[in-house]
Amino acid sequence: MAKAEEYSRADHELFSVKVIDNVEISAGVYLISWKQNGAFIPGQVVKVAIDRLQPPRIYSVCCGNIDGKINILFNIKEDGYLTPKLATAVPGDELLVSQPYGSFHGDGSPAFWIATGTGIAPFYSMFQSGLSDHKILIHGARYLNQFYFEEELEWAMGKNYVRCCSLETSCNVFHGRITNYLLEANHFPKDYKYYLCGKSLMVVEVRDLLISKGIPYENIFAEIYF
């Protein structure tokens, strides 16, 4: 393990920050924050650890790039090492984090943003950074309480914000999985970009579906939760 620990020490220069906020925004789902230390591009990720014993985990930044802080969105993995401890962190506690990095970047060009669960994080960062013009956000979840940030997204994006709920129903929410929604929908411009974020099976299924609808794979960008 020595070399992996060395990597943790050297990798992207993990440094210590203090938690400034940690809020349970839905059952078992938390938004934890620390002070921003340098610029980032919406869509980037950070590495997060609570000690040097285990390699860090990677999370998308989940806030605007002018907010003066870094937020990440996480849900508790009961058998995990990091998230049960992270959930109990309070303001003033120390975390080890990296500078934001990565190449899942948003920009001003027309695009579909497609996410499931906490995969909404990079798109919320893009949205909060002023990149939501000409975007269609499709968010899938099993339960209605998993549409994080839905009030502000609905208010700002209107009809360009689509929720797909597979296990519960509500007005203005498509009942079914994202793939069901995409199968029924028809308008997928080939010159748009398609950003996907979530678990691997969703990403793979949506990517195949888009390719079958004629979208060039070069226009599909995927970020998978490992």
Add this chain to the structure above:
Amino acid sequence: MKDQLFGKDLNELQEISLALGLPKFTGKQLADWLYKKEISSVDEMSNLSKSARELLNKKYEFGISAPSKVQVSLDGTKKYLFPTSQNKFIETAMIPDDDRKTVCVSTQVGCKMGCLFCMTGKQGFEGQLTAGEIVNQIRSIKEYGDVSNIVYMGMGEPFDNLDAVLKSLDILTSEWGYAMSPRRITVSSIGIIPAMLRFLNESEAHLAISLHTPFDEERRKLMPVQIAYPIADVVREIKGWDFGRQRRVSFEYILFKGLNDTPLHIRELVKLLSGIRCRINLIRFHPVPGTPLESPDEETINHFRDQLNDKDIIATVRASRGQDIYAACGLLSTKELVGKEG
């Protein structure tokens, strides 16, 4: 459900023995029976007392399981289908080549990595294999005993199930286990850096990295892992590791028509890999459903190989084997699963 003895390491077998009130050396006897002799039940462990066997039988089962299906290619390659403890299926390939028999084992049921060109990824991730389930893929095939080489290149990403992979390597290479040389074993990964470093530190087996393109943006579209662990970082870590004289690192490179088979790719590969004593295995792409990628023609493949060799990078084209039996990894198990669910 009873726990399984097969897949336990020597320490665990000694602990089991002590917990059952048996002498500690029974652990070594168990390891001999599990990994050095061809038996399939506790009752056949003839140097254990009857009461010891009864104690073991009460709490444990032997733990090997036979393949549920086997397909044989015209070229002699076999593809075995094994049921897993989670009621899913995994594949194991046995590839004969002159006097060698190479077994390609799976490490996960499905895969999380979502590579564009991979059939296994289309199943999603359905579970981790245990060390016993990994080693069982070698122990329970007909060719067991004649196996000369093992490659961890089947379903799943080995470095996403590293504890079980390291334990399986321990069983395969320890004196108390199968006592195979680690130089006959290659573990292939897409390059999860912290796990790769731990593997290099804790194992002596060879390393293979799925490269597929030296360009960041191209690799992101083929392999989402590139966002988290860019190939340049993976290679930088490899350059910093002392592989010694015997241990090998190689790079897997599937050729895609018009995408990663150009002179620009050769130039960038040479730049990326300079300073590493390595080999590139060029692989023909066998199309999988729903993937918009194609294989280049033979002339392009051979030219790509020759160009790399001219630049002092050892490159070989891997022979395609078992194409008539769903050679693309994951096809057979996906079909079996669909059949079962249907």
